[in-house]
Amino acid sequence: MTTLSSRQGTPNPDQVDPQAVTISGLVLDPSYGPDKPADSLKHIERDIPEPGQFPYTRGLFPQGYRTRLWTMRQFAGFGSADDTNRRFKYLLEQAKTSKTKANTGLSTAFDLPTLMGRDSDDALSAGEVGRCGVAIDTIEDMHRLYADIPIDQVTVSQTINGPACVIWAMYIAMAQQRGIGADQLGGTLQNDILKEFHSQNEYIYPPEPSVKLVIDTIEYQSKFMPKWNSVSISGYHIREAGSSATQELAFTLRDGMEYVEEAILRGLDVNDFGPRLSFFFNAHNEFFEEICKLRAARRIWARMMKDRYGATNPKAWYMKTHVQTAGCSLTEQQPLNNIVRVAYQAMAGVLGGCQSLHTDSMDETLGLPTEQAVTVALRTQQILAHETGVTRVTDPLGGSWFIEQLTDTMEREALGLIAEIDAMGGGPFKLASNTKDDNVGGRAGAVSGIHKGYFRRAIAEAAYRFSEECEAHDRIIVGVNEYVDNEESRPIDILEIPHQVEVDQCTRLEAFKKNRSADAVRKALDEIRAAAKGDSKLARDAGVAPENVMPALVEGALAGCTLGEMVQAMADVYGRYAGGPEW
Amino acid sequence: MPEHDPHHAHQTATLHVATTEFEKLDRCAELPHRPRVLLGKMGLDGHDRGVKVIARALRDSGVHVIYSGLWQTPRSLAISARDEDVDVVAASMMSNSHLVLGPRLVDSMREIGRPDIPVQMGGILPQDDIPKLLEGGVASCFTTGVGLLEIVEAVKSTVKHREAKVSDHPTAQLARDISLLHEAGKLRTDAPKRRPKRVIGVTGSPGAGKSTLVASLAAEHARRAQEDQSLGRVAVVAFDPQSPITKGALLGDRLRVDFNSLGQAVFYRSLAIAGEDYRGLDDIIQLIGGCAAPDGMAQIDTLFIETVGAGQNEVRIREHVDTTAVVLVPGMGDAVQMDKAGILEIADTFVCNKADHQGQNELMRDLREIAGRRKVIETVATKGTGINELYEALIG
Numbered sequence: 016m017t018t019l020s021s022r023q024g025t026p027n028p029d030q031v032d033p034q035a036v037t038i039s040g041l042v043l044d045p046s047y048g049p050d051k052p053a054d055s056l057k058h059i060e061r062d063i064p065e066p067g068q069f070p071y072t073r074g075l076f077p078q079g080y081r082t083r084l085w086t087m088r089q090f091a092g093f094g095s096a097d098d099t100n101r102r103f104k105y106l107l108e109q110a111k112t113s114k115t116k117a118n119t120g121l122s123t124a125f126d127l128p129t130l131m132g133r134d135s136d137d138a139l140s141a142g143e144v145g146r147c148g149v150a151i152d153t154i155e156d157m158h159r160l161y162a163d164i165p166i167d168q169v170t171v172s173q174t175i176n177g178p179a180c181v182i183w184a185m186y187i188a189m190a191q192q193r194g195i196g197a198d199q200l201g202g203t204l205q206n207d208i209l210k211e212f213h214s215q216n217e218y219i220y221p222p223e224p225s226v227k228l229v230i231d232t233i234e235y236q237s238k239f240m241p242k243w244n245s246v247s248i249s250g251y252h253i254r255e256a257g258s259s260a261t262q263e264l265a266f267t268l269r270d271g272m273e274y275v276e277e278a279i280l281r282g283l284d285v286n287d288f289g290p291r292l293s294f295f296f297n298a299h300n301e302f303f304e305e306i307c308k309l310r311a312a313r314r315i316w317a318r319m320m321k322d323r324y325g326a327t328n329p330k331a332w333y334m335k336t337h338v339q340t341a342g343c344s345l346t347e348q349q350p351l352n353n354i355v356r357v358a359y360q361a362m363a364g365v366l367g368g369c370q371s372l373h374t375d376s377m378d379e380t381l382g383l384p385t386e387q388a389v390t391v392a393l394r395t396q397q398i399l400a401h402e403t404g405v406t407r408v409t410d411p412l413g414g415s416w417f418i419e420q421l422t423d424t425m426e427r428e429a430l431g432l433i434a435e436i437d438a439m440g441g442g443p444f445k446l447a448s449n450t451k452d453d454n455v456g457g458r459a460g461a462v463s464g465i466h467k468g469y470f471r472r473a474i475a476e477a478a479y480r481f482s483e484e485c486e487a488h489d490r491i492i493v494g495v496n497e498y499v500d501n502e503e504s505r506p507i508d509i510l511e512i513p514h515q516v517e518v519d520q521c522t523r524l525e526a527f528k529k530n531r532s533a534d535a536v537r538k539a540l541d542e543i544r545a546a547a548k549g550d551s552k553l554a555r556d557a558g559v560a561p562e563n564v565m566p567a568l569v570e571g572a573l574a575g576c577t578l579g580e581m582v583q584a585m586a587d588v589y590g591r592y593a594g595g596p597e598w
Numbered sequence: 599m600p601e602h603d604p605h606h607a608h609q610t611a612t613l614h615v616a617t618t619e620f621e622k623l624d625r626c627a628e629l630p631h632r633p634r635v636l637l638g639k640m641g642l643d644g645h646d647r648g649v650k651v652i653a654r655a656l657r658d659s660g661v662h663v664i665y666s667g668l669w670q671t672p673r674s675l676a677i678s679a680r681d682e683d684v685d686v687v688a689a690s691m692m693s694n695s696h697l698v699l700g701p702r703l704v705d706s707m708r709e710i711g712r713p714d715i716p717v718q719m720g721g722i723l724p725q726d727d728i729p730k731l732l733e734g735g736v737a738s739c740f741t742t743g744v745g746l747l748e749i750v751e752a753v754k755s756t757v758k759h760r761e762a763k764v765s766d767h768p769t770a771q772l773a774r775d776i777s778l779l780h781e782a783g784k785l786r787t788d789a790p791k792r793r794p795k796r797v798i799g800v801t802g803s804p805g806a807g808k809s810t811l812v813a814s815l816a817a818e819h820a821r822r823a824q825e826d827q828s829l830g831r832v833a834v835v836a837f838d839p840q841s842p843i844t845k846g847a848l849l850g851d852r853l854r855v856d857f858n859s860l861g862q863a864v865f866y867r868s869l870a871i872a873g874e875d876y877r878g879l880d881d882i883i884q885l886i887g888g889c890a891a892p893d894g895m896a897q898i899d900t901l902f903i904e905t906v907g908a909g910q911n912e913v914r915i916r917e918h919v920d921t922t923a924v925v926l927v928p929g930m931g932d933a934v935q936m937d938k939a940g941i942l943e944i945a946d947t948f949v950c951n952k953a954d955h956q957g958q959n960e961l962m963r964d965l966r967e968i969a970g971r972r973k974v975i976e977t978v979a980t981k982g983t984g985i986n987e988l989y990e991a992l993i994g
Contacts (some may be wrong), residue, residue, distance in 0.1 A: 026613050033617035040613040127642040127693055139669060139858070142698030143641050216644025216668055221980075256647045261612065343647075347722075347742045380742055382694060382724045424610040475650050480616040482651045486746045487618035495743040504725075514698065590981065594667065596805070597850055 033489035038301040038481070039259030041424065047417035062314065063419060066409040070317035072310050072422065074368040075333050079409030080400075086371035087396045088172060088337065092124030092148035093383055094516045096159035099123070099149040103164060109393075120202075121164070122172040122373065124148035125182070130217050132178035134579035135520040144517035147383070148174075151182065152524045152579070154572045157189040167195045171202035172247075172337075177219040179206040180228050181581045184568030187240075191573070201242035203293060203337075206232055207249045209270040209461050212595070213470035214256035219582060222462045224547075224589035226277055228564065233278045235565040237288040238558065245288065246274055247295045247337060253470075254297035255343045257478020260308045261425055263297060265432035266461075266470060268315055272433075273461040275324055280458075281560060285324050289331025298364040299341040300356065303421055306412060309336065309367030311426040315433075338364035339373040345380045349494035349503060353377035358395050365405055366412060372396055383510040439463040468596030524577070531575035539574035540584040542567040547588035624844045625750055626660035629757045631781055632845060636684040638666040638675040640703065643693035648721065648742075652688075655746040657846040661753055662870050667853025672699055674857035676706035679715050681865055682852075683764075683773035686737075686756040691721040697730060704735035711767025716756050720744070762786050768890040769865060775885050779878050780869055790888035794901045795830070797883055798992050799915040801905040801941065802925030807951040809836065810979040811925060811988075812904045813854035818989045819900055820863035830899025833865040833886050835879075837906045840870040851904060865889075865898060871906065874914045879903075883918065900993065916944040923947040923992060926965065928957035947991050948974040953984065 026042045035042050062070070067077035076083060091106065092099045103121050125148040128140035134152045135144045144150050151157060161171070167190075175182045183204050187197050208225040211218040218225060229246060236245040250258075250267030258266065271292060278288055296312065298305050316334035320326040340360040345353045354377050361374050374392040376384030384392070400406055412418045440460030464470055484490040491497045545551050546564040553566035564585065571581050626632055635656060637649050646668065653663045664682050666675055679687045689703060700719055707713050716737035723731070728739045738752065762784070764774040771789075778784040800812050812834055819832040836851040847870030855866055865886065883901060891897045905915050916922050924945035942948075948965045950958060953976035965974045973991045977984035 026611055028613060028615045028617070031613055031617060036613055036617055041610050042613050043610060127695075131642045133642070139642055139671065141641075141671075142695035142702075143643075143693060146694040211644075216646060256645075257651075259612070380722055382722065420610065428612060475647075475654075478647050479620075479651055479654055482655070482746060483616035483620040484618060486620055487616070489617040492743070496745065512694065593810075593854070593856070593980070597665070597667070597853060 033484070036489075037260075037304050038299060038490070039261055039304060040477075040480070041261075041304065041421075043421075047415075047420055050416060050420055062423075063413060066413075069321070069329070069332060071313040071333065073410035073413045075313070075335065075370075077409070079368070080365075080406035081409075083370075084400055084406065085365065085369055086120050087393060087400075088120045088122045088371045088373055089389060089393055090122040090124050090174065090339075090373050091389070092126075093510065094145040094149065094512055095520060096149055096151065096156045098145075098516075100160055100162055100164070103161075107164070107169065120170040120172060120371070123160070123174060125173075125175055126150045129182070129578065130175060130177065132181065132219050132578060132582035134577050135517065135524055137579055140517075142517070144520050146512050150516070150520050151185070152520070152577050153527050153575065154185050154188055154192075155523075155527055157185045157572075158192070161186075161189065166190060166193075167199040171200075172205075173202065174205045176205055176208050176211050176215075177217050177225075178578060178582050179204050179208075180232050180564060181568055181572075181578055183232060184565060184581075185572040185578070188569050188572035191569075197239045198241060200240060203244035203247050204232065205247045205249060205295070207246055207270065207295075209273060209465070210249050210252050210267070212465040213253055213266060214258075214474060215252040216594075218592050220586065220589040221592045222465050224585075225592075226273065226459075226462060227562070228585075229274055230277050230281050231560075231563045231565050233274065233288050233291075234281055234283055234559050234563055236291055237283055243291065244293045245291050246271075247293050248274070249295040251295050251297045251339055253474060254299060254341065256474050257343075257481060258474045259477045260299065260301065260304045261428045262432065262473060262477060264308050264312055264315075264425060265429035265436075267294065267296070268312060268319070268429065269433045269436045270461055271316070272319060272323075273459065275320070276458060279324065285320070285326045286328035286331050289320055289324075289326050290328060290333065293370075294334055294336040296336050296338050296364075296369075297341050298338050298360040298367075298369075300344050300360065302359060302363050303418065304425070305360070305363040306367040307418060307422040307425050309338070309364070309369065310410075310418075310422045311429060312336070313368070314422075315426060315429060335370045337371040337373070338367070338369035340364070340375045342375050342379055345375060345377070346492060346495050347380040349500060350377050350381060352494055353379075354391060354395065357392060358399070361395055361399055362403070362405065365399060366410075368410060383512065385510050436460040436464050436469070439467065439469065465595055471596070527575070528577070535574040536576050536580070539567070539571040539576050540580060543571055543576075543581055543584040544588055547585045620655060620658060620746060622658045622841070622843050624660035624846070626754060626757075626845075629754060630759050631757065631777075632660065632662055633686075633753050633757045634662045634664065634682060634684040634777075635753050635756075636664045636666060636675070636679045636682055636687045638670055638678070638687060638689045639668045640670050640672060640675055640689055640691070640699045641693060641695050642669060643691075643695075644668055645692040646690070648692075649690040652690075652720075652746075652749055653848060656750060656753060657841065657848045658844055659750045660841075660844040660846040661750070662840075662847045662849060664849045664868055665853055667850075669858070671858050672702035672706040673710070674861070675703060676710045676712075677857055677862060678852060678866075679707065680710050680712045680767075680770050681773050681867055682849075683770075683777045684715060685758070686716050686718055686753060688718040688720060688753070691719055691723065694722065696721070696723055697727055697734075700731045700736050701734035711765045711770040714764075718752065718756075720749075767892065769862070769892055772865070772885060772889040773867065776867055776869075776882055779881055779885065783878060785881055789885055790890060791881075791884035792887040792897075793884055794833070794887035795899040796993055797901045797903065797919045797921075799903045799905065799919035799922040800925060801912055801915055801922060801944075802907060802949070802951075804907045806907070806925040806927050807979045808904050808907060808925050809851040809854040811949065811951060811977065811985075812836070812851075812902050813856075814979050814982060814985045815902060815989055815992070816855060816864045816866070817860060818985050819993070820860050822989075823863070823896070827896060830896040831863065831865065831891070832900045832902070833898045834867070834902045834904065835882065835886070836866070836868045836904040837876075838868060838870050839906050840872050842872065845872075862892065862895065874906070874912055876914055876918060879918045911940050913941060913944050921946045921992060923949050923988070925949045925951050926961060927952045928955040928961045942968060946972060947988075948972060949988060950974065950976045951979055954978050954981075
């Protein structure tokens with residue numbers, strides 16, 4: 016076993032065999048053997064104790080998937096609220112007929128205008144309404160989206176970020192009108208704005224007020240909604256934008272740390288809100304790297320929560336994660352091959368110990384997934400769960416020389432990046448009296464990094480490297496740069512969203528606006544502005560911080576304010592973000 | 599954290615470069631002129647990984663790449679294509695809105711006076727939709743997985759000999775006149791010429807926020823001109839550096855301007871130059887001032903020129919403009935102390951941008967010390983703070 020890497024620096028690119036290099040640029044040895052840390056009993060006790068033991072490298076629960084199979088959470092949403100409602104009912108019906116203990120939850124995909132906080136009749140929404148998800152403008156749409164679905168029993172995940180607080184408020188208001196209390200509602204809000212600045216660009220306000228809104232939701236959750244997961248801290252999109260696995264790991268955890276720090280500064284107890292933070296990682300092609308990424312993530316997060324933030328509630332140490340297979344790895348060429356890619360990626364997610372999983376449909380690079388493709392994707396998970404036997408033993412790869420060394424390597428590299436981001440923050444400060452760490456690093460390191468363009472540049476560099484390697488055929492993509500089928504025709508069905516969806520949605524919105532009290536809307540929007548300025552009477556009455564917009568937004572939804580109106584009311588105070596350094 | 603063992607030989611490390619790099623090479627030398635391509639994102643989709651990879655591969659092949667930034671409408675993209683006089687508009691479509699927005703972009707190209715500029719589309723485009731797009735006037739479509747060199751070749755194939763006369767639309771013709779002058783030194787004899795009333799240079803080091811500042815000033819002018827027609831229209835010429843190896847360039851300044859709301863109220867042109875080669879700039883200024891007013895709009899009376907931002911010795915711009923603003927940011931206090939000659943000497947107005955950052959007091963103190971009678975204005979361009987004051991100082 017020789018290694019091309021040196022302890023001192025990065026490997027010399029001229030001496031590296033491209034075959035040795037992972038997608039993320041890690042230069043691997045041809046084989047792995049006994050290695051001091053892996054052999055040391057102390058290391059085993061401290062870093063890789065049994066599953067269910069801190070720091071959870073080998074999994075959160077001793078029994079693993081035997082007692083808790085992962086949730087098969089397939090993302091769905093398209094067209095109008097009625098269309099998506101029908102798809103939801105179909106998914107729930109499918110789950111009911113099964114005799115297995117499989118969990119099914121709903122996961123809502125919103126269309127781009129909704130994701131960007133714009134109403135369907137906004138000029139910039141043209142052509143996008145209902146295309147990539149469901150269009151929601153008002154509380155009435157929210158009622159139709161979840162009509163006849165027992166939202167006090169089924170957990171509902173909502174993939175929304177920029178206007179997450181507004182959509183969540185509409186959901187809470189809708190439940191209230193159905194007679195379901197906020198404390199009955201279970202689900203997850205993606206609500207991770209930091210990664211939007213790094214990668215997906217679905218931000219609305221500048222970074223500082225954007226983070227503040229996330230803290231508003233964390234506070235509201237910890238006071239009123241014990242069953243809700245306030246933030247799904249996401250590396251998925253960072254990876255899709257082209258980052259390496261190590262960057263995905265480091266940037267995601269550091270984003271999570273930023274929310275934790277700001278929430279503590281709001282006066283919230285990490286033991287209360289910590290357990291309701293969850294994560295969302297990508298499962299890409301490089302099989303072992305993906306498994307080790309999840310193992311390293313659990314270890315780093317547990318230690319950060321315990322040692323750096325002083326959490327004493329073990330549930331606050333858990334890095335619970337949703338995993339989705341890598342959409343960016345799918346190819347338009349020979350689309351059936353994608354089923355195989357997805358299966359391997361899903362297995363990596365499961366061997367890494369995920370809590371829930373979305374498997375991509377084979378036709379996603381061609382357009383919106385069809386029902387058949389969605390079914391195959393779901394069957395992939397079911398085969399994995401019930402036929403392959405990977406569920407029988409927890410962390411079956413634990414103790415492998417290679418797996419443990421790769422986990423250590425990814426942890427070490429990620430901690431290096433986290434320290435870099437810390438250093439961009441505004442000077443050391445101490446968060447809690449019971450933390451071991453006196454110097455917990457710079458406040459708002461992630462936001463500072465956004466202003467400096469750090470994340471975007473780092474991700475763009477990695478994305479370009481990957482493209483260069485594909486161009487040189489150092490990376491083979493089957494059906495794309497090798498094994499190309501020039502005669503191929505792609506007679507694959509595609510779900511088409513008719514333009515009529517947009518027309519109908521705008522008509523409904525117009526009618527809705529005519530039937531509401533203009534006075535109530537005006538008053539509600541004033542209250543939202545007051546909250547954004549830092550003094551909301553409704554927030555005081557509710558016992559949350561006076562700058563918390565949530566109570567005002569719930570009132571706004573009840574009063575009939577549209578998504579776009581509520582988003583704009585906050586923009587009147589916070590301003591809109593035009594983007595940071597671009598290159 | 600894993601224990602570090604000094605004797606431990608196996609420590610896997612990350613390779614921070616590609617295993618094989620895409621060679622930086624002028625792949626456009628044989629063409630009649632250097633290709634100019636506008637890469638655009640329409641609609642609300644923010645997936646910009648592909649467009650950025652392509653921008654870089656094109657630049658590294660010798661292409662001049664203009665990036666629109668996110669959230670363009672078909673019309674704002676068409677205006678950019680015309681004013682930049684590009685050889686091709688390439689729109690990246692990832693959100694299934696191509697069948698609506700593609701034909702609208704083609705229509706917009708006609709409306710703004712340049713139906714001849716081909717529209718290419720790339721991204722998630724179902725095979726069945728491609729004939730529909732081609733029928734709608736899109737010149738060619740690229741699906742995912744296309745190689746970098748293939749894209750470079752596609753852009754190169756759009757380069758045709760540049761005719762002197764390109765359109766009856768005065769702005770489209772102005773854009774072409776600028777291209778011919780800037781790249782070939784050709785000045786159309788019957789082109790109308792007139793120096794705008796106000797020509798303002800904005801200079802300062804890279805990262806000082808010049809682009810955002812100039813975009814804010816242009817927007818402020820457009821706002822004022824709506825109330826007071828006598829102010830005339832506003833234009834911006836933004837210079838960016840050209841690669842000494844490939845002669846390619848990435849022209850990313852116009853993404854700071856909100857063309858969705860400003861439309862044609864601002865004429866914005868990006869140009870790449872080597873070093874401080876402002877050859878022909880005086881004529882470009884004359885062409886911009888002389889351009890006939892399009893329907894219902896005024897002629898251009900105010901022109902901002904944003905320099906490359908090469909650094910301390912970038913002083914030539916003052917030979918071409920009426921007044922020069924030098925933009926500095928906190929943390930550059932030492933530079934102020936050390937460099938009382940050079941770029942600071944040519945300033946008629948000093949701008950302390952990012953005035954909400956640490957070190958602002960020191961910078962303001964140092965600037966006031968050397969400014970004498972010259973004005974020192976504090977701004978936070980990203981928040982619009984101080985723009986009004988700066989506008990007054992430069993133009994008011």
